[in-house]
């Protein structure tokens with residue numbers, strides 16, 4: 001069991017520790033800060049095919065730095081978490097979570113991306129199970145996310161995680177627009 005390492009102000013907000021049951025895989029989770037930008041850029045470069053697919057380009061250094069703070073303007077800083085997953089000190093996954101967005105009962109998963117070399121090993125499922133337990137412990141009623149139409153393997157993964165599609169919307173980006181599906185995992 002590995003407890004999420006976080007800044008003291010973030011930890012005060014988090015209350016319930018984020019515990020990832022990933023010890024067998026030797027993975028540690030930590031909040032990413034601006035000091036981690038270069039490491040994050042190196043990771044996003046390794047995952048450039050995914051970012052090109054959904055954003056139309058691989059992230060620049062500025063785009064990567066922006067990922068650390070980027071959130072809707074109604075979301076307070078302590079409710080936005082960019083979390084890095086490391087094994088042997090190497091970043092192998094990143095997830096972006098908004099607590100209480102778009103409403104107080106919902107957590108929004110803005111991103112879950114793993115290094116292409118560690119996909120289909122069950123890490124995504126294990127991480128999602130940990131996020132779900134954490135959200136449940138917080139009293140959340142659902143987790144929501146969007147999936148771009150051009151990313152069929154993400155649809156397959158999220159359906160396997162128990163998500164279902166509710167509506168289709170257009171996602172506006174600086175680089176263009178995407179047709180996306182809103183997906184939700186409603187807790188029973």
Ligand SMILES: CC(C)(COP(=O)(O)OP(=O)(O)OC[C@H]1O[C@@H](n2cnc3c(N)ncnc32)[C@H](O)[C@@H]1OP(=O)(O)O)[C@@H](O)C(=O)NCCC(=O)NCCS
Nearest residue numbers: 050112113114119120121122123124125153154156157160
């Ligand atoms: C999506 C992602 C996080 C899944 O993590 P993962 O560790 O590879 O997934 P898992 O090994 O836990 O897969 C769990 C199940 O999801 C489904 N699944 C996962 N990837 C799939 C794929 N490429 N095609 C079809 N089904 C897939 C399968 O049912 C799989 O179970 P199985 O391996 O026993 O068949 C990872 O593949 C990734 O980083 N992809 C690129 C980024 C991305 O698209 N993120 C989602 C953005 S919305």
